[in-house]
Amino acid sequence: MSELTTTSVLAELVKGAEKPNSFLNIRTEAETFLAENGIPSKKHEDWKYTNAKRLFDNGLEFTSATDCTFNSVDGVEIFWSEAEKLTGSTAIHTKEAHAALNTSVFEKVLVIRVKKGTQVSDELVLNQALELTGNYFAATRLLIELEDNASLKCQLYFTGSNASEKSLHNHVTEIFVGQNSQLEFNIVQEIAEGNLVNTTEVFCQRDANFTTNTFQLSGKLLRNNLNIRLQGENAETHLNGFYMLKGSELFDNHTLVDHLVPHCESNEVYRGILGGKSTGVFNGKVFVHPDAQKTNGYQQNNNILLTDDATMNSKPELEIYADDVRCSHGSTTGQLDEDAVFYLRARGLDEFGATALLLTAFAGEVLNSVSSEELRNILEQKIQAKLKEMRA
Amino acid sequence: MSLLSIKNLKARVEEKDILKGFNLEVNPGEVHAIMGPNGSGKSTLASVLAGNENYEVTDGEVTFDGKDLLDMDPEVRAREGLFLAFQYPVEIPGVSNVNFMKSAVAEVRKHRGLEPLEAKDFLKFMKEKQQLVELSGNLAGRSVNEGFSGGEKKRNEIFQMAMLEPKLAILDETDSGLDIDALRIVANGVNKLKSKDNAFVVITHYQRLLDYIVPDFVHVLYNGRIVRSGTKELALELEEKGYDWIKDEVAAEA
Ligand SMILES: Nc1ncnc2c1ncn2[C@@H]1O[C@H](COP(=O)(O)OP(=O)(O)OP(=O)(O)O)[C@@H](O)[C@H]1O
Ligand SMILES: [Mg+2]
Numbered sequence: 001m002s003e004l005t006t007t008s009v010l011a012e013l014v015k016g017a018e019k020p021n022s023f024l025n026i027r028t029e030a031e032t033f034l035a036e037n038g039i040p041s042k043k044h045e046d047w048k049y050t051n052a053k054r055l056f057d058n059g060l061e062f063t064s065a066t067d068c069t070f071n072s073v074d075g076v077e078i079f080w081s082e083a084e085k086l087t088g089s090t091a092i093h094t095k096e097a098h099a100a101l102n103t104s105v106f107e108k109v110l111v112i113r114v115k116k117g118t119q120v121s122d123e124l125v126l127n128q129a130l131e132l133t134g135n136y137f138a139a140t141r142l143l144i145e146l147e148d149n150a151s152l153k154c155q156l157y158f159t160g161s162n163a164s165e166k167s168l169h170n171h172v173t174e175i176f177v178g179q180n181s182q183l184e185f186n187i188v189q190e191i192a193e194g195n196l197v198n199t200t201e202v203f204c205q206r207d208a209n210f211t212t213n214t215f216q217l218s219g220k221l222l223r224n225n226l227n228i229r230l231q232g233e234n235a236e237t238h239l240n241g242f243y244m245l246k247g248s249e250l251f252d253n254h255t256l257v258d259h260l261v262p263h264c265e266s267n268e269v270y271r272g273i274l275g276g277k278s279t280g281v282f283n284g285k286v287f288v289h290p291d292a293q294k295t296n297g298y299q300q301n302n303n304i305l306l307t308d309d310a311t312m313n314s315k316p317e318l319e320i321y322a323d324d325v326r327c328s329h330g331s332t333t334g335q336l337d338e339d340a341v342f343y344l345r346a347r348g349l350d351e352f353g354a355t356a357l358l359l360t361a362f363a364g365e366v367l368n369s370v371s372s373e374e375l376r377n378i379l380e381q382k383i384q385a386k387l388k389e390m391r392a
Numbered sequence: 393m394s395l396l397s398i399k400n401l402k403a404r405v406e407e408k409d410i411l412k413g414f415n416l417e418v419n420p421g422e423v424h425a426i427m428g429p430n431g432s433g434k435s436t437l438a439s440v441l442a443g444n445e446n447y448e449v450t451d452g453e454v455t456f457d458g459k460d461l462l463d464m465d466p467e468v469r470a471r472e473g474l475f476l477a478f479q480y481p482v483e484i485p486g487v488s489n490v491n492f493m494k495s496a497v498a499e500v501r502k503h504r505g506l507e508p509l510e511a512k513d514f515l516k517f518m519k520e521k522q523q524l525v526e527l528s529g530n531l532a533g534r535s536v537n538e539g540f541s542g543g544e545k546k547r548n549e550i551f552q553m554a555m556l557e558p559k560l561a562i563l564d565e566t567d568s569g570l571d572i573d574a575l576r577i578v579a580n581g582v583n584k585l586k587s588k589d590n591a592f593v594v595i596t597h598y599q600r601l602l603d604y605i606v607p608d609f610v611h612v613l614y615n616g617r618i619v620r621s622g623t624k625e626l627a628l629e630l631e632e633k634g635y636d637w638i639k640d641e642v643a644a645e646a
Contacts, residue, residue: 345465346466348495348503349467354467365486
């Protein structure tokens, strides 16, 4: 691929984006992938309900974004880098177009590292506060590495109260959970009218424990691609999500748990409440490779539709190529239980109070997997606030 | 003035007329028992009084403590002091009994112009009421009715009643399916809560409950109307003879 073609691929996608003079190898790989595949349209199976390409067709303009804020926490190394060698080592940029695009244009990666044997007690809080107005496009990138026997709890906020419906934020997080390490990674997405395509690629080593909880609260289009590769035996992952949609919001969660080796466990619960004319998408793939005997895989997706015009597209996909495994999945989409609402009202709660209590309980299964009480309270308040908006 | 006054109440569900001119007056301090064959409309009456919107009132008037009951939302009825112990209590996963009662008690107190109870006082209050119906702390901490046995659900209804201190409680077959110990517990709960200011309407199929909760009046509901009213002796007679003689008499009168 010549330099000229490469630049023009990018130029077509994002006006003003230039290839930065760093990470040259992975950028070249990413551009090759992009040149061959382009940005997927709705014709692509994985993007059937989620039209992110339309943002590119309308024209996007590149803007620099390296202003993720974070607190300082004992035991955590955190720094911006233009040379971090693990960057791109998950090779996600050779598999998914949006990750490839991110790879070809991101400026710096924020590296978070916990050294071998370090147990971090305070929570690391990161805030990607981007105010993408107009048709701005920004690419941000994180890398989290827990060396062996380390532990960390981390919150990542995507915020932007003025984000415009023509803008696009493209984010990639690469995560490496070392042997016998534990990472809890909580993600909160609240970007007003903005659009976000967020890719999280996770490698888990032997005896690692990776827990992630994703909360989607506002955005025109929010798409998460979460891929968890269980590479070492006895690794365990818990991936949960909760989404609340109103108006014409579209939130999409594509998850993949890749069981590559024996004796691993995955546990997935995604739950959502959909109002207005919103559209939800859940596609949860659990892939059990032939070698991954004794896998325990559990997946559940439950949705409550508050209006007739809301739509949920839920697709669990279990692909199992090993014979000695325990896997199960279930998907439900229904209305709020009217008998329960009446029962609560008959005890003095008004209709909104009853509804809110039931929906908060519905969210509970996901909320309860957040270990920080403080964050749980914040989320509960945000859920209540959104319920009020949805009532209006 | 009567606490509850029902005049010529007619109600339907899914195009089917169920209550066909129901009349009842309940005064403070009274216990009324309503008996009647399956499908006669007992639970329909309870649902209409509690404000279940699946039931359509087509005629009649109901005043509760002097106010138009049918005009109120279900929650307002509850706050005004009307309580229904459901024949089939609903299971609500994820909502703890404690939180549920905290919200409910706060709403009822607010309506009566009272501040919410302090956390400490609330727990004390709750413990008291739990003991009244011998509901174990374990059940009180669990999700509302989830995985409760039939008897536990009924006891939980009486516990909620005790928490909300209603002026009028309608117990819809709270005794059905209870063993004798549970029945005694439920009945004791009711008797302790009974005062000259409140009243109970007890819907039941079984005389045995009425040995414990002694009614001032017994009514027989048949085909959407009260066809006989009497004192507790009527319940004994029904226990002995069944409903057929009443059905025959009603047919003959028609
Ligand atoms: N939600 C409903 N939808 C349709 N029919 C109903 C509904 N509720 C009650 N009915 C019908 O109305 C009639 C009266 O029912 P109701 O439950 O009031 O009887 P009941 O006297 O309480 O009987 P039981 O002693 O069996 O509890 C029955 O024929 C019943 O099938
Ligand atoms: Mg009944």
